[in-house]
Amino acid sequence: MSDVTSLDIRVPIGGTFGVLGLMLAVYGAVARPQTSAGININLWWGIVMLVFGIALFAFGWSATRSRGP
Amino acid sequence: MDPTPITRLAGIDYAVMVVYFAVVLGIGFWLTRKMRTSSDFFLSGRSLPAWVTGLAFLSANLGAQEVIGMGASGAKYGIATSHFYWVGAIPAMVFVGLFMMPFYYGSRARSVPEYLKLRFDEKTRTFNAVSFAVMTVFSSGISMYAMGKLFHLLLGWSFDVSVLVSAVIVLGYVTLGGLTSAIYNEVLQFFLIVFGFAPLVFLGMQSVGGWSGLTARLATAATERSLPADAYTSAWRNMGDAAANPIGVEWFGLVAGLGFVLSFGYWCTDFLVVQRAMAADSMNAARRTPLIAAFPKMLFPFLVILPGMIALALTTGGGAGVIPAKLAADGAPLMDAAGRMVLDYDLATPMLLVKLFPAGMLGLGLTALLASFMAGMAGNVTAFNTVWTYDIYQSHIRPGASDQHYLNVGRVTTVGGVLLSIAAAYVAGSFNNIMDLLQLVFAFVNAPLFATFALGMFWKRTTGNGAFAGLVAGTLGAAVHHGLTLPRGAVAGVKGGYLGLVHTYPSELAQTFWTAIIAWSVCFAVTIVVSLFTRPRAEVELEGLVYSLTPKPVDERLGFLRRPVPLAVLILTLTVVLNFIFV
Numbered sequence: 284m285s286d287v288t289s290l291d292i293r294v295p296i297g298g299t300f301g302v303l304g305l306m307l308a309v310y311g312a313v314a315r316p317q318t319s320a321g322i323n324i325n326l327w328w329g330i331v332m333l334v335f336g337i338a339l340f341a342f343g344w345s346a347t348r349s350r351g352p
Numbered sequence: 353m354d355p356t357p358i359t360r361l362a363g364i365d366y367a368v369m370v371v372y373f374a375v376v377l378g379i380g381f382w383l384t385r386k387m388r389t390s391s392d393f394f395l396s397g398r399s400l401p402a403w404v405t406g407l408a409f410l411s412a413n414l415g416a417q418e419v420i421g422m423g424a425s426g427a428k429y430g431i432a433t434s435h436f437y438w439v440g441a442i443p444a445m446v447f448v449g450l451f452m453m454p455f456y457y458g459s460r461a462r463s464v465p466e467y468l469k470l471r472f473d474e475k476t477r478t479f480n481a482v483s484f485a486v487m488t489v490f491s492s493g494i495s496m497y498a499m500g501k502l503f504h505l506l507l508g509w510s511f512d513v514s515v516l517v518s519a520v521i522v523l524g525y526v527t528l529g530g531l532t533s534a535i536y537n538e539v540l541q542f543f544l545i546v547f548g549f550a551p552l553v554f555l556g557m558q559s560v561g562g563w564s565g566l567t568a569r570l571a572t573a574a575t576e577r578s579l580p581a582d583a584y585t586s587a588w589r590n591m592g593d594a595a596a597n598p599i600g601v602e603w604f605g606l607v608a609g610l611g612f613v614l615s616f617g618y619w620c621t622d623f624l625v626v627q628r629a630m631a632a633d634s635m636n637a638a639r640r641t642p643l644i645a646a647f648p649k650m651l652f653p654f655l656v657i658l659p660g661m662i663a664l665a666l667t668t669g670g671g672a673g674v675i676p677a678k679l680a681a682d683g684a685p686l687m688d689a690a691g692r693m694v695l696d697y698d699l700a701t702p703m704l705l706v707k708l709f710p711a712g713m714l715g716l717g718l719t720a721l722l723a724s725f726m727a728g729m730a731g732n733v734t735a736f737n738t739v740w741t742y743d744i745y746q747s748h749i750r751p752g753a754s755d756q757h758y759l760n761v762g763r764v765t766t767v768g769g770v771l772l773s774i775a776a777a778y779v780a781g782s783f784n785n786i787m788d789l790l791q792l793v794f795a796f797v798n799a800p801l802f803a804t805f806a807l808g809m810f811w812k813r814t815t816g817n818g819a820f821a822g823l824v825a826g827t828l829g830a831a832v833h834h835g836l837t838l839p840r841g842a843v844a845g846v847k848g849g850y851l852g853l854v855h856t857y858p859s860e861l862a863q864t865f866w867t868a869i870i871a872w873s874v875c876f877a878v879t880i881v882v883s884l885f886t887r888p889r890a891e892v893e894l895e896g897l898v899y900s901l902t903p904k905p906v907d908e909r910l911g912f913l914r915r916p917v918p919l920a921v922l923i924l925t926l927t928v929v930l931n932f933i934f935v
Contacts, residue, residue: 290382292404292536292539292727295375295378295379295382295536295540296539296540296543298375298376299372299500299540300543300547301372302371303368303371303716305711306364306367306371307364307368307370307713307716310711310712311712312362314364314711314712314713316710316712317710318708318709318710319555319559319708320555320556320558320559322555324551324555324709324710324713325710325712325713328547328551328713328716329712331547332547335547
């Protein structure tokens with residue numbers, strides 16, 4: 284039962300958001316799609332998601348490590 | 353002939369979706385090894401931390417009807433839709449956490465029907481288990497149908513393929529990883545909804561000119577519909593008179609019907625959400641599960657209702673609006689009696705996504721929608737397989753088999769549940785009235801339930817016969833009330849009035865709320881009367897099941913935010929503040 288919790292769910296979710304954020308930010312920087320409001324939302328929101336993903340991943344990873352043997 | 357799709361996706365949009373699908377299935381595969389006992393599969397081995405079960409508690413309910421439906425209601429009723437949250441859900445979530453979780457979690461019941469068995473008797477449990485099982489299959493079918501239809505319209509995807517692919521993915525991750533897999537994916541879905549919809553609201557608010565621009569545009573929309581100018585942007589000011597607010601309900605029907613009966617009935621007794629709290633790793637975590645969920649829930653009106661209001665604002669004042677008209681059978685726009693176009697409100701949120709998001713972000717927004725559809729389906733399937741396996745199969749078909757046997761039955765049931773949901777999706781597509789009728793019947797069955805639980809948990813004199821008689825009488829009471837009333841402008845049939853016409857309500861919601869109030873009151877009264885005439889169970893048998901016979905949970909030594917009571921006070925204070933801000 285203890286190993287059900289052994290991998291912290293923050294690790295895969297943080298990883299997912301990191302990857303998605305990176306994809307959107309790179310796409311925004313390269314393809315530059317604009318919204319009607321004139322904002323490159325892909326770039327900016329991608330960066331926000333990337334930062335959130337890395338933070339979540341880091342928290343999850345350190346929690347997993349400290350719980351380990 | 354197929355209509356041309358509204359938009360096309362770029363490679364980046366598909367890439368975002370593929371990443372999501374890969375993660376969802378990856379989580380399922382990674383959890384397979386951990387599913388050793390039926391308790392692992394159905395209850396996550398009661399091992400999850402409170403924040404995980406809290407977010408899952410919130411997300412399990414965040415299916416199609418929430419994201420699309422709340423956007424539609426936002427466009428139809430304006431900010432008053434937030435009553436579903438600030439009057440309805442939040443107080444009920446606080447109640448279930450503080451007062452009911454000690455019995456659900458403490459009694460070690462594995463499902464809500466099983467609690468009814470422990471507290472009352474087998475017939476009450478079976479009544480609840482069967483109606484719940486049928487209901488979950490149909491709600492997951494309706495969710496699938498809505499998804500297939502939406503993605504066909506937006507992107508031209510084949511209905512059959514979208515239904516099948518989403519069903520196979522849900523089947524995959526639930527069969528592999530059980531409840532834990534569903535819960536982990538619900539947590540992922542929660543973050544996807546937040547990250548997919550926050551920028552939508554941001555861009556939307558910018559395009560209508562902020563809150564003041566939104567208020568001005570919606571004032572025009574309200575005046576056009578002969579409502580007071582602030583009808584869409586104030587939640588309470590027009591609630592004194594049913595004719596002056598877009599919901600068409602006066603305040604008492606709203607607070608008693610929606611706030612008390614329907615919301616308490618749903619959040620406190622529906623196994624779909626309660627199951628998430630039962631998976632928590634301790635009593636304290638189980639009690640905090642709905643409380644932790646209440647914080648984001650409080651703010652969700654801004655994520656799911658505002659897009660609908662923005663879409664309506666952008667549709668007002670001529671030009672090509674965001675919300676398209678509903679089409680009649682011949683393809684022409686539908687007109688109402690006053691000669692105005694009838695809008696297809698269900699498309700408010702999806703069309704706003706398509707209009708405001710460029711490629712890339714559109715992929716993210718649609719992935720968030722897909723995630724909510726699939727998590728809604730998975731939530732129903734996990735609740736269904738637990739109730740089927742424990743409350744129907746183990747108690748009536750084959751008691752006393754090995755745990756391994758029930759684990760396997762659970763896996764097989766998942767397949768069966770998904771197949772039944774697919775069938776229900778096609779039923780929904782071909783017989784719309786049958787689905788309306790079924791939902792109505794479930795409303796009748798559900799509305800009295802909270803009276804049964806409240807009496808069972810807080811009055812030790814309540815008997816099994818009393819509870820059962822109350823449930824049946826409450827359901828009948830709801831059907832009779834519905835059969836004798838109609839919403840204004842409707843004809844007798846599935847909308848009511850099939851037993852004659854005694855009263856006409858100003859709106860369908862008003863009729864629904866009053867049906868619930870009647871059902872609850874009848875169940876409450878009949879349960880008390882019958883209980884007084886039947887023999888109660890001995891008090892020793894009721895320890896841990898009834899409030900006055902259960903030791904109170906002690907958590908004074910924990911930190912402030914780890915204690916349920918201070919959390920609850922904080923939540924209720926913030927909710928009152930929100931009501932005042934948008935009064």
